[in-house]
Amino acid sequence: MEYRKKYQQWLEFPGMDEELSQELTKISLDENEIANRFSKEIAFGTGGIRGRMGAGTALINIYIVRKVTAGLARYLLNSCPQVGKAPSVVIACDTRRNSERFVRETAEVLSSIGIKAWVFPEPTPTPLLSFAVRELQASAGVVITASHNPPADNGYKVYGSDGGQITDCQAQAITEQILQVENELTIPGGDLEEAKNNGLLELVGAEVDNLYFKHLQSISLSSSWWGKGSLPVRVVYTPLHGTGGKAIPRALANAGITDLFLVSEQLELDPNCSTVQYPNPEDWEVYNLAIALGKEKEADLLLATDLDADRLGAAVRSISGRYVPLTGNQIGCLLLDYILSQRKKQGKLPANGIVIQTVVTSEMGKAIAADYGVETVETLTGFKYIGEQIKERVDTGQNVFLFGFEESYGYLAGDFVRDKDGIQASQLVAEMTAYYKYRKMTLLDALEQLFFAHGYFQEELVNLKLAEGELYRVEQGMNQLRGTHLLEMNGLKIIRADDYLKQLSTDVQGNQTPIGLPASNALKYILEDLSWFCIRPSGTEPKIKIYLGVKEDSADKATAKLSALKEKVLALVTGLEMRSL
Structure with missing residues (x-):
């Protein structure tokens, strides 16, 4: 057994790290654990x-x-x-x-x-x-x-x-x-x-940080509606024990956010993240301490970032005083509309500007961009592909980058960074909240305006977790689905199927056209009412990810349609080989 041979090699290695050595000794009688670690x-x-x-x-x-x-x-x-x-x-x-x-x-x-x-x-x-x-x-x-x-x-x-x-x-x-x-x-x-001493190691100096924060000033849009002085907004921020604890307060202060309150219990750089189970700003439970502080300070906005401060979550205080979480799609669409509207007011909306979003991000982003006459470029799932499009289309002078976002709480406004940036996003969301407060509105009011103008879009992500021993089912299930000619879903005809692995889009007549994106193991289906769902394996965890999106003329109808679509798609997926329930 090769894994046992490898285990013995590690166990007997004379220079083995002490902590790892103890671990290896501890599992010496557990054959399954040895196999899992070394096979x-x-x-x-x-x-x-x-x-x-x-x-x-x-x-x-x-x-x-x-x-x-x-x-x-x-x-x-x-x-x-x-x-x-x-x-x-x-x-x-x-x-x-x-x-x-x-x-x-x-x-x-x-x-x-x-x-x-x-x-x-x-x-x-x-x-x-x-x-x-x-x-x-x-x-x-x-x-x-x-x-x-x-x-x-x-x-x-x-x-x-x-x-x-x-x-x-x-x-x-x-x-x-x-x-x-x-x-x-x-x-x-x-x-x-x-x-x-040989010049092969050097610390990154404060001058690099300072230059980054100088660049942050270039993405601010408050000059079109606010003079000098503190912005009219009260913000609570938590880094969830991560790296944002210094950078984001600095960015917000530079942007004129003086009523800023930090969740002190979560400022500590704690590797165990003791106050939360998962340091994930998508998870509403991580906001408990922020909510308590927000109520005490009557904050308009709660902000949270993950450990490396590249993703941002937000919650907004409603008229009743309750805090309402925003989805990644909603934050992205609000930011997109704010950026494009303020650029238009300032006369800084270029004819060749582009917005970049992933294929599983809300269709409302496209609708907002189109309303301003701006092209939307779609990429595969993952912010890396947004960065690639900036390199291909912006660095070559073909286009001007305006905004990029994905449903999983990643946003970018300034292309001096080439990945999602929770610092940029924190600054802009706080500034945007101040803008709407100045106009006697909340972000919830602004979101309702977008729904009224473009339709009630709703999306959901369902994660089906797999055990390590079930991972082989993913490939089986995706292949089975790929070989199935789906005609309808939720009582509606499927008018297009996009197979990102084969890089082909197939319409209802069976006509195929190239997708023009890199190969990726994902399948997306578009229904006749433009509802859609996408199925793909996670790239970082043992999960199947199912993305769903609908559009209706009211929130209640959208909720009902999304629920029905989710039920049908889950029945489809759980009937495949990829998951045993």
């Missing part, structure tokens, strides 16, 4: 690696971090001479357990091979890493983070020289180099003090 290696993909920390080749630990870094280094050494400069990498991390140690391991491996490492001196928001890669003209960036995953998880995310997440082709090339690293236990590291 495979954690897979590197476009999002890098992400998963549970612990001993084993299928988990995240210092040896796997070293191996991935060695593969990344080989890739950079092969590719950077082609662009005529020595490679360098910017490294940052969030507040998770072992994150700072993984940063050191990454820097040691890189510097030992002769690649310069720029390291942030403390846990840092991912948007600042993206900005620093561009500003320092680095070859790549690495963020040690698992975003909103449980505290027991961690990850290793790689960015390209443009500050965006690596492309599919780059991920494949790095994977090939990782696979050539034979023994993760014997990868040499370097001495960081020596690396510093």
